[in-house]
Amino acid sequence: MLKDKNILLGVTGSISAYKIVNLASALVKLHANVDVILTKNGERFITPVTFETLTKNRCLTDTFDRGDVSEIKHIALAERADVILIAPASADIIGKMAHGIADDMLSTTVLAAGCPVLVAPAMNVNMFRHPAVQENLAVLEKRGITVIPPESGILACGAVGEGKLPSEQTLLDFILRETAHKKDLSGKKVLVTAGPTQESLDPVRFITNHSTGKMGYAVARQAMLRGAEVTLVSGPVNISPPPFVKVVQVKSAEDMFQAVSVCCEEQDYFVMAAAVADYTPAEIKSEKIKKSSDESDLSLQLKRTKDILKWLGEHKKDGQLICGFSMETENIMENSKAKLQKKNADMIAANSLREKGSGFDTETNHITLIKKDGVIDLPMLSKEEAADRLLDVLSEIK
Numbered sequence: 001m002l003k004d005k006n007i008l009l010g011v012t013g014s015i016s017a018y019k020i021v022n023l024a025s026a027l028v029k030l031h032a033n034v035d036v037i038l039t040k041n042g043e044r045f046i047t048p049v050t051f052e053t054l055t056k057n058r059c060l061t062d063t064f065d066r067g068d069v070s071e072i073k074h075i076a077l078a079e080r081a082d083v084i085l086i087a088p089a090s091a092d093i094i095g096k097m098a099h100g101i102a103d104d105m106l107s108t109t110v111l112a113a114g115c116p117v118l119v120a121p122a123m124n125v126n127m128f129r130h131p132a133v134q135e136n137l138a139v140l141e142k143r144g145i146t147v148i149p150p151e152s153g154i155l156a157c158g159a160v161g162e163g164k165l166p167s168e169q170t171l172l173d174f175i176l177r178e179t180a181h182k183k184d185l186s187g188k189k190v191l192v193t194a195g196p197t198q199e200s201l202d203p204v205r206f207i208t209n210h211s212t213g214k215m216g217y218a219v220a221r222q223a224m225l226r227g228a229e230v231t232l233v234s235g236p237v238n239i240s241p242p243p244f245v246k247v248v249q250v251k252s253a254e255d256m257f258q259a260v261s262v263c264c265e266e267q268d269y270f271v272m273a274a275a276v277a278d279y280t281p282a283e284i285k286s287e288k289i290k291k292s293s294d295e296s297d298l299s300l301q302l303k304r305t306k307d308i309l310k311w312l313g314e315h316k317k318d319g320q321l322i323c324g325f326s327m328e329t330e331n332i333m334e335n336s337k338a339k340l341q342k343k344n345a346d347m348i349a350a351n352s353l354r355e356k357g358s359g360f361d362t363e364t365n366h367i368t369l370i371k372k373d374g375v376i377d378l379p380m381l382s383k384e385e386a387a388d389r390l391l392d393v394l395s396e397i398k
């Protein structure tokens, strides 16, 4: 995912420096080239050898290091970096950056860099809240530097409050958002529905289906990484939502319809990957079921839930593109082509529930993309790769 990307990590003096070891390792596993600059105070918490072992690159600590005379190290590092993350960022480095002070390897390198810079402050809560630090952070943000907010919790000093370095995963997500993909969807608004919906029979029981939400969540994540502004309308699932995505949690088809319809006008693309429960109890009968002890009353009267995709197709604005999903057990192509027409969609992503490795609760999917002017049969792919290919094809529809 990060092949050919150069990530520069700046590590300053804080106990949370240990988290950057895991982060460096995760970046290397994603095939990034990782350079680490450790400040003098950083070296008191962690050694350069730790980073060198993981990254296979020299960990730099000294501006006047005489190891390689063929290049001026801080300039070379600054020029080749695709992104710089300073984490943990002490009050000291934040102050230096805000005031253009360049008196060690990290501060000189950052000053010479033209790439995006991310800063993750980590310190005692009173230090973090001090006007000097807050004003310095505001200066950095004004210059286009991204400040990753610290988390709240018990700090190493025993105090409780904000100042904790966010998890390795959060830091990684910020780096991925910056570097992982071409930003070909930036400026686009994408609405994704995902997961199952639940139709209550009574306060205890409900009708639902086996959807895990993985496919829709993968679409939302890939669209976000490609620069889109993503709204994810999700039924109840057990997976964590992707970062930097607006998540609207819903239960029933009616909730999902409300959440979609309220923001549909401003969207560019719709990817309706939710497995919406097709039926909901008809009102009068469900009341009867709740109250009755007579088994003959338990024959459920059902009515269709609102068809969100169809409604969107009927209210489509110029320039909007709609992709529906189709989960079929038989006659996939015929049924999916009929759905494309019936719902006035621009594309149907068809997958078979009978094929191994495809459908609900798998990590992979075999999708066939059906458009008005042709069919693209994708190979069996991870749900992330399938989501990317789906977005490629959808965004190319004229």
Ligand code: CTP
Pocket (backbone or CB within 6 Å): 193, 253, 272, 273, 274, 275, 276, 277, 278, 305, 306, 307, 308, 309, 310, 323, 324, 325, 326, 327, 328, 339
């Ligand atoms: N869908 C929807 N609202 C519904 C039912 C389905 O928005 N009430 C969307 C799904 O998210 C999917 C597409 O419609 O993108 C197709 O869903 P599917 O369940 O395969 O088909 P149905 O429209 O329900 O048609 P049928 O059950 O008759 O095949």
